[in-house]
Amino acid sequence: MTVAPKIDTKIDVRDLKSVRDAAQASGGVVLGDDFVAPRADDAMTQRRKRRGIFHLRKSPLARKIITFNLFGLIVLVAGVLYLNPARDNLAYQRGSALVNEVELIADVFEAQLPVNAPVNLMSGDGMDAQMTLENLDLRGGVDVYLLDTSGVVVQKYSDPTPQDAPVPGLELQDRGVFLTNALSAFLQKMAGLFGASDAAITTPDISEQLQGSVAATLETGTWIDTQKDPQGRSFFTALTPVVQQGGTPVGVIALVSAPGELDALVTRDREQLLQMFLIGIVVSIVMSLALASTIAHPLSDLAKAAELGRDRNARKMSPHSIRIPDLTGRPDEIGRLSGALRGMVSALFERIEGNEQFAADVAHEIKNPLASLRSAVGTLRNVKREDHRDKMLDVIDHDVQRLDRLVSDISNASRLDSELVKEEEEPFNLIKTLTHLTEFLGNEAKQKGVDFISDLPKDPIEIMGLEGRLAQVFVNLISNATSFCEDGDAIRVWVRKRENRVLVVVEDTGPGIPDGALQKVFQRFYSERPEQQFGDNSGLGLAISKQIVEAHGGVIWAENIRPTDADIGSEPLGARFVVGLPV
Structure with a gap:
């Protein structure tokens, strides 16, 4: 801000703007910036520089942005955990592998069976089941059961080394599952609070389950089932018949996977999902805060500036009191x-x-x-x-x-x-309106001895606006022209359409307008009339007309009619008022 020097200024006591300009031009008056422009020393500007992301905790809009962004992410992760597509895929793959493995074991037994000799698995006639099972190199901690056709377990083989020897290229990185275990413990605790206790639930022995499945296996062939042990760990049971040459079944091979094998894989998959979920939460919150800072802070500044203008005493309000941030x-x-x-x-x-x-x-x-x-x-x-x-x-x-x-x-x-x-604009025919006006006002002019010429096009011209208000403008212009004309003078009203606008012109052969008053005639209470007409006009007619025309997006101006445009010093032949309106 600067202090204006003292200068000589002409003051019009009727013009408040002139008085204020003179007051600012006098010594000791500080000239402020534009009332809508932010200043470097403004308190709001300084406050914007000091605040940070933490300031958004007070913003309801910022909280809504973060909440809605997190809600979508939570729904997505919850849906993935609920639908559990990873578990289904893993279960299918593991089940397919066990089916292939149990059928391969059955093929090994079938290859050792005699062709025409009878076979008794319980007595060992026809093959050595124990040696065959011991010679199998199984992985994954599976158990193999050999049952006869009556459901009696003939042989059982368990992998003596639950931890398989590593195979190059088949390593699984060991990763913690803290998040998954914590979530599972929480869910189990909630289930214990609202659900029934399963302490009394017992699971039948696996041998008994296999004995009950022999008949179905001999009838339908290979099949697989998923079960849970007393600790709630999932395992697979795959059964397939052992058939002697000729189609006679002699027993059933059952393959039982290690309990919790599938659960461990699913838990690792969920752990990775939860880790990505946590990372997504952090990224979502940071991005939401960044987005909220670009929305909430500017809106807060605009709201505070508007509240300042609302709450301040209107009588003490000055143009320099309200500064809307320029965004x-x-x-x-x-x-x-x-x-x-x-x-x-x-x-x-x-x-x-x-x-x-x-x-x-x-x-x-x-x-x-x-x-x-x-x-x-x-x-x-x-x-x-x-x-x-x-x-x-x-x-x-x-x-x-x-x-x-x-x-x-x-x-x-x-x-x-x-x-x-308040009034609603409607389309209307400008030529029809002017025709009615010229017929009525032309008679008044002729009674005064003034020739009235109406030069209107035959084709209608549709415009959008307030017909009554624009009619008030044309009545005022024609009435003014009539009041300045004397016996023998003439008034001409003509209309021309120019591309996207229409011009309505009112000309007269009266005394014209002083050159210095061509703009002043549209000021309120200004009147340039003969002495004998003093007091007969308030000087508001042209000001009101200008206001109406500009409200319709048009323009209005006044000019003098001269013999030639080059001879601007000659006496005017009359006055011309032009109204331009958009079409």
């Missing part, structure tokens, strides 16, 4: 929101200043007829002659009418903004 550089909705809020604040202060200026103008305009009334009333008390008294009464009547007209126009002008917002 328009962001290519997202927050950037759009920042730009919209900055525009709203700017429009708000422009409206406040406009209302202040309007109030000052109203006070100034009302004081003139009031001063005239006070003078006329004071003079009336001392007037003795009847003709002078009648003259003072005429002045009072004229001023009262002027006040009444002024108050009515001020009321209409003050309600215009809200009415323009």
